[in-house]
Amino acid sequence: MKDLKILAVVVFFTLVTYWGVEPFAHSQMHKHVEGHNFTYPDIKASGLKGDPAKGKAAIAACTSCHGIKSQGIKAPMDAMAASAAYGVNPPDLSNVGALFDTKYLIAFLQNPAHAAKAKKMAMPAGMAGTAQGAADIVAYLKSIAPKEISPKEAFTTACGRCHADRYGKWTQIGDVPKTKGNIKTGNDVELTKFKMNVAKYQDKLADYMGKLPPDLSIIARARSEHYLKTFVEDPQAVLKGTAMPRVGLTKEGFEKVDAYLESTGDPSKAKREKTGPWVLGYFVIFTLLAYGWYKSQWKGLH
């Protein structure tokens, strides 16, 4: 049929154009980085077996800066004081064992700046003593790690000290508190104080990192999943000279973080998948009926 031949020509040129401006153009614009699936081949496995009991005994070396909430250990300083001291708030260690790679952590405790490929590193090297000491502490952190961890906890532990997520109501110093303003004046002193603290923290953070890490609310739409994956695994491999350190997540840890980023950046995904078939079904029926009408109207015209 002639209409179908014409359609084939139209579809052909449309697809060539699409291919050119989307997949092909993007392959030319961005260099493709093949990740290593969070295996960190540049870090040698120490082969040491850690002893969680010894690690637990040595943990005071860490709790002078970090809290471990799940063990009832509070951070010695709040986020404000910590950022004044280090430029950034040391993360709570409760969930670290569940999210970070063992090999990476052992290397990180011995030489944080090196493992993180960071220019500046507020955490001092050698806090766990020898390599064996590091392995023990990591074994301890793994032993206290919860089995289940929510996407949000993964995000706050791994990224939340540097990145805000305003659509998820997260700031670098914690969740935006639910406050009650003064009805008579419309002021909300508590919230204003909180905002002031966020601003102070961010200023310190920007001094420390050289720039303010971007808000990640909608990064799931701004970058492809592949980009996020390879970038978080090794920032320098993707964005040479970037101030973002390598954080050392495991593959599963990254997937948790990614799930959180998607929940704030693309919250309609589930609804889309639910509504789509209904709308398409409607138009399929519509088209079938229209076809019947068309055929009946054009009967006997040729």
Place this chain on the structure above:
Amino acid sequence: MAHFDPNAKPFSHKWLNERLGVDTLKRVLSTEYWIPKNINFLWAMGMVLAATFGVLLISGIFLLMYYVPTTKEAFDSVNYTIMSQVGYGWLWRHVHAVAASVVFLIIYIHMLTGIYYGSYKRGRELIWISGMLLFVAFSAEAFSGYMLPWGQMSYWAGMVITNLFSLGSLNLNGLVEWIRGDYVPGQAFLGRFFMLHVVLIPLFIIGLIVLHFGTLRLPHVNNQDGEEFDFEAEAEKWKAGKKKEAKVIPFNPVFLSKDVFVMGIYFIFFFYLVFYHFEFAMDPVNFDPANGLKTPPHIYPEWYFLWSYEILRPFSKNIGLIAFGFAQVIFFLLPFLDRSPNVAPANRRGIFKIWFWLLVVDMVGLTILGKLPPVGTWTIVGTVFADIFIALWIALPFVTKMEKPIGGK
């Protein structure tokens, strides 16, 4: 003096007929608006465009309820409020974005159909010109809409395009600032484009659609063979019940039934894109908030502007601008540059056939090249394609002048 039957019931058929001439309207606009029978689905693209414009208008009105046109809040009002706080806001936004992109695909198909069948000649010049005005209005509408989310691409595309108004070496920076209302795109800029996008340009478009339809009424639409026939005589045959012999069909219901069927297929495709493949219409870079201190590594317009962008880009500043200006207006002149009397499908028109397919390939090529980073070979290939575009249009009057009249006319 008209007659008004005092006994006619208000809003009855008779009552309306005396006041509004509904029967006449219906006859003139639909049941006796004659369309050639010998046409294919490409002639449904006009109605597909009208329907897509309707979709844009309705989805746009929904978005407008929550959009905030300030540089501080625009980004979050779209990406947070509309996308996650408003019921089905995400659906309206994706519908609007996909429609804004797909409408250009259909416009290009519609234009190329017109060129292929020679539907811009012999009485149809104004159809073509009003169509081109619609193209310009849609381009302005799309560009102004693209500024509204105030993302990185809004900001930088706004910067680059308004910079064109410095007109190269003329260095009319004052003009650029006058357009922006500031030294760089800012609140004044956003406010202006907001107004243009939601009021002024849509009003223009509606008026132009009416004009476009008006220009169609007397010459009637063309047909697959470019055949010229007496519409009155053919209509009489139809009315006499000789439906097989008649070369025409009434718009309503016969042609409409096919239009509606084509629209059904189109909307399946459209909503497939809306639900499962909308990324092409929403550039990822625009999901980074506008930042005047951070130039994105690649700045490019939406796909439908790429071909003319690529005509601008490979040349030096001044020549590029002239070439760009040329590309913007040359399509308007098509009815006058085509010197052949033939109204026929391009495939039957000798060298014009080659001209047409070269134009298609060249514009697809320019579109693709327009998005590639301007480095190395791509620049050279881009220059060649841009040169071909210009050469094609310069050659057109000569090519068509040499064309032999078809059918001894």
